[in-house]
Amino acid sequence: MDEQPRLMHAHAAVGMSGHPGLSQHIQDNTGANDGDGRKQDIGDILQQIMTITDQSLDEAQARKHALNCHRMKPALFNVLCEIKEKTVLSIRGAQEEEPPDAQLMRLDNMLLAEGVSGPEKGGGSAAAAAAAAASGGVGADNSAEHSDYRAKLSQIRQIYHTELEKYEQVSKPAKANSQIPMLNNMACNEFTTHVMNLLREQSRTRPISPKEIERMVGIIHRKFSSIQMQLKQSTCEAVMILRSRFLDARRKRRNFNKQATEILNEYFYSHLSNPYPSEEAKEELAKKCSITVSQVSNWFGNKRIRYKKNIGKFQEEANMYAARTAVSAASVSTHGSQANSPSTPNSAGSAGSFSMSNSGDLFMSVQSLNGDSYQGSQVGANVQSQVDTLRHVISQTGGYSDGLAANQMYSPQGINANGGWQDPTTPSSVTSPTEGPGSVHSDTSN
DNA sequence: TGGCATGATTATGC
């Protein structure tokens, strides 16, 4: 660029008529004799420039070399410098520093929390456990779903790292003192180096300032940053979808196991006068059944409503559980333990949880079963009569025909005329087995 | 595969 021959009358040929610098060059270099020939020269040069991208690499290389060596090249270069100076002014305002990327930070944090980025161990299972806890899930039957969740999370993690590896930090930026924020990743650095080389090469044919190169590098880094951001965003989305599916799966209905259903039923039928377990009782039941307290609440809610809707249908079940409870009570009584606290399925492990109400309900059941009219407290006090009564119940349940049909054995006397359950404070024995909506006969009519 | 059983959810009332 040391010697810059002046361009001459290129106006028409290059279509830069409006450019004062070019005019200046043209004027400075105007020669009367060889004007047409030079016009032709410039036209040829520009034509070559315009078509250079259409040519093969070798051909383009050769032509590029020819252009670089062309005598008109320095003049053309000067023109380009002037044009550039003008245009750079107009684009200067467009360059704005991006604010610190809070979103990227959020994504990073989330990926870390979900166990996708960062140390692998514990991450997925912790997230799975959290998901399970959020869904109020059961502890015992979770392991399969957890492992499924972990496996899928691991897949996501693997894909994420495979993709990220392409941009992984391998080397420090070449220019430590550079003003440009360097992304420490190999692909970015490689690409940046490539572009910089290209620009340096191009700077021989067109004016490229170091600032421009820096700007270009900045653009490249931003692009790479945006790719990384997209990768992280997609990964986060995948994790979110996985998580929501996991939670949805946990929301799926699973029948409780037989033992849990029996425990709940036994409690329900032994508390038929007031089937509203206290929080404590719910917790106890939940523990026994390996379900959550809210599942216990759901179960009782459903049971109450369905029982009330179709008492007749539940008669047999009621009889069965009454008999069972009775057997249990008898067993406890005859063994002398908890004499005044009739055993229920629930009291087996932790007596006293609902023993008091149990006794009342159980005796209420017994009362309707054998047709006698005991008061709960009386029966509770008289273990021997209770046992006798229970024996009677058992014999009936076993198909003993003494005039009482099986479906007449149990009375839903807890339900009042309005279809609601009696006040728990109301002694259950007050209700006559043969009176009101809760009577044996009215039930069988169902 | 249809019908019933059953756990969960939602709307509503108190």
Next chain:
DNA sequence: GCATAATCATGCCA
């Protein structure tokens, strides 16, 4: 906040 009633969605079984 809890209970009820209705409803949904799924599991189970003949």
